[in-house]
Amino acid sequence: MIQFAWPWAFLLLIVPWLIYKFCPPALAAEEAALWVPNLSPFGETRHQQVQRKGRWQIPLALLCWLLLVGAAARPQWLGDPIELPVSGRDLLLAVDLSGSMQTKDFKLGNETVDRLTALKAVAGEFIQRRVGDRLGLILFGEKPYVQVPLTFDRHTVQQLLNESALGLAGERTSIGDAIGLAVKRLKAGEGKKQVLILLTDGANTAGQLAPLKAAELAAREGLKIYTIGIGADSMEVRSFFYRQTINPSADLDEKTLTAIAEKTGGRYFRARDTEQLAKIYAELDRLEPVVRDRDVYRPISELYFWPLAAALVGALLLILVPQLPSLSSRRRG
Template identity: 65%
Template sequence: MTEFAWPWVFLVLPLPWLVRRYLRPEEGLSRAPLRVPFLDELESLPQTGTAAQARPGWVFALAVSAWLLLVIAAARPQWLGEPIEQSVSGRDLMLAVDLSGSMEIRDFMLDGRQVDRLTATQAVAGQFIERRVGDRLGLILFGDRAYLQAPFTFDRKTVRTLLDEAAIGLAGEKTAIGDAIGLAVKRLRDNPDGQRVLILLSDGANTAGEVQPLQAADLAAREGLKIYTIGVGADEMVVRDFFGTRRVNPSEDLDEKTMTALAEKTGGRYFRARNAEELAEIYAMLDELEPVEKDKRYYRPRDELYFWPLSLALGLGGWLSLRRLRE
């Protein structure tokens, strides 16, 4: 269907008639500026030519049509499409991703190739972001300090792009888990009440920052923020050195005790991801633990149509102006 965004503009439709009716030219302007002694003789001559002919009625009709089209364009006609369903859950879901130097350890396999931890996280978490239709998503990146990369938004595409553009060491080489939680609490404090979730992914222990993780967890619990923690990194990895190959534990710095306590204090849960498959399973489980709600809202797309009547009005006005100049 079609509707007008500014229907009150139609009140100016009678404006040309009002101007012609009540704003007549001054009497002095209608008098001849020059007296011609043989004026009487000129008036007695037969009148010929276009200027002497009565203006055709269709010219007047075109002028009225041009004005009407101009008013219609000013009223902003719009075409309303069919209602489109949009799911809105009201949940505020923040992702906090570790960018410390240890995230560059290549102990994950993704699509048959060996990749670092951050690359695997970007791939799996990116798919998780795409599935969170209706949630407001935010992104925190942390290293030596925690930084808000994306405030809460429904724009999942932008959040995923910002995650994909993150680089190891961008926020420093150390790990400030407590600062990341504190920043999430700060950003959530002013948001409307509702279900608030933080998914924190790290491969180490808290080695930087001004806030201790457990203190930040206590504050999060008071503010109603639920924290799900994910510890990433393989338990065993084969490395080569001068003496040959040996097996090492690349996740020996992972503080699982603290990560578990962070989740338990806030009513969340701790997960362990040793490979990309387990990481994908964890995000699938998070979809089940925090399902996307089915609250539905509808909106109708609007397409502007003002340029059609505006183009016709300008065309008619230009043609009438040229015709008047030729008379």
């Protein structure tokens, strides 16, 4: 079917009538100054010539105006409705930015990097694979905050994750508050399944909400939480006199992270190096998608150029056809 995007443009159809009604005729104004005692020497007057020759020009001019107004109204061809199935889920990433994430116990290639740098590298690839999901990003330390609300724009989520910095949200860790913020952001979501991926390297040391209490609230709202504990089991520390092997993940509260995942129907993962972290994200890729209501799309094709082209052809005829007799007479002469 045909529709007009700007139907109010048809109000311009009355402009020629308004001009005819309220503006004096141009020919009458020109010939009013010509006074002669007898018309016989002149034969047919110019006014009579215009009347005889202009019988087809006025309807054509009106048709051109009608075509121009029709083009201004933006005619469109509205195609048949097409159903587009939308699959995916509302998925939030909660990333720990506390001071302990600066521990350099991960490797990227041959380079030793801190935990946050390794997380950015692996999580960036995971984000780009989440086609069809609405993604969001929560950063937390002493206090959590939403860095990116739920969006289909995966590029923005990855970019703002890469721009995050250690200590930006404080030195301590508020796991419970981060979960509570995720529950608040996902509570009004349209998806039937909602997922939070929480990544931390420590224990809850700040915040107002206890992690297990936050997990109960999440379970009540149908939010599934996957927790990831990050950090190596051993790390060699060098000093001026000796070398010492320590456990850089001694503060990691695996018991609480496991309980959070179990309460919400999720799962706890342990990432001791970059390779394990990549495998965890590959496992998360196999989450079942949420099927939402189908979106209906109707393709729209613009048609304004057809009446616009016809009006241009008509305008050319109005300009060129009256010039043909004079051009032919010049050639004869």
